Amino acid sequence: MKDELANELYAKFPTVLTDTCEVTGIVTKCHLDIGDGWYDLVVAICNGVLSNQDRVKAANIINEKYGKPPIEYHPVKAVQIKEKFGGLRFYVSGGDEFDRGVIFTAESMSRKICETCGQKGKTRDDGWMITLCDEHTEQRRWRKQNESKATILPDSGQVG
Numbered sequence: 405m406k407d408e409l410a411n412e413l414y415a416k417f418p419t420v421l422t423d424t425c426e427v428t429g430i431v432t433k434c435h436l437d438i439g440d441g442w443y444d445l446v447v448a449i450c451n452g453v454l455s456n457q458d459r460v461k462a463a464n465i466i467n468e469k470y471g472k473p474p475i476e477y478h479p480v481k482a483v484q485i486k487e488k489f490g491g492l493r494f495y496v497s498g499g500d501e502f503d504r505g506v507i508f509t510a511e512s513m514s515r516k517i518c519e520t521c522g523q524k525g526k527t528r529d530d531g532w533m534i535t536l537c538d539e540h541t542e543q544r545r546w547r548k549q550n551e552s553k554a555t556i557l558p559d560s561g562q563v564g
Contacts (some may be wrong), residue, residue, distance in 0.1 A: 405436045409443050417450040421482050434482040439519035442492050445510045446485060449494055452506035453480040456499075490533035491515050 414421050414433055421434045436446070460477040467474055478498035486493050492514035494507045518525030518537035525537040536544065 405438055405440055405443070409440055410436045413443070413446055413450070416447070417454070420450045420453060420480055423481050434485055437484075437486040438492060439487070441517060441519045441522035441525075442487075442514055444522060445492055445514055445517065446494070449507055449510045452510075453496075453499060453503045456502045456506070459502075460500075487519060487534075490527035490529075490535045 413436065421436075422431055423434075424431050438446070457477070457479055460475050464474045466472075477500060480496045480499040480503050482494065482496050484493070484495040486495075492511045494511060496503070496507065499507075515527050515535055516525060517523070517535065518540055519535050520540045521537060523537045523539075525535045525540075527533060527535045528541055530545070530548070534544070
């Protein structure tokens with residue numbers, strides 16, 4: 405993902421995508437190893453888990469008012485966000501079943517969204533599973549064909 409988009413995500417969702425060590429105070433950012441096309445899926449996941457955190461907080465206010473035990477909830481922290489087998493993987497610590505449902509839904513949707521541009525895509529297997537639109541599939545095919553045509557000149561180590 406482009407640094408500009410990644411930085412936007414870190415700024416919008418610091419409680420989900422960054423973590424601060426209680427002992428050292430060092431802030432670490434979740435590594436975003438995905439294409440720009442899945443930006444909106446990450447936004448949807450972060451918004452979903454944050455709304456769930458708000459729901460739990462509200463429920464606990466009501467529970468406290470009526471003397472009920474609080475709902476035990478550990479906020480979602482993204483550990484790793486990457487592409488695997490052509491789909492989005494959003495690994496977290498914390499959360500509950502609602503959060504896992506939000507993540508599962510976005511991960512499932514990623515198989516129909518081009519990782520590069522965010523348009524309609526499909527998962528393709530050209531030796532590597534990847535989800536792309538038709539245009540980016542052709543660009544990838546062309547790039548692979550032209551890279552394979554490059555030859556190494558004998559004894560020179562130069563590409564010709």
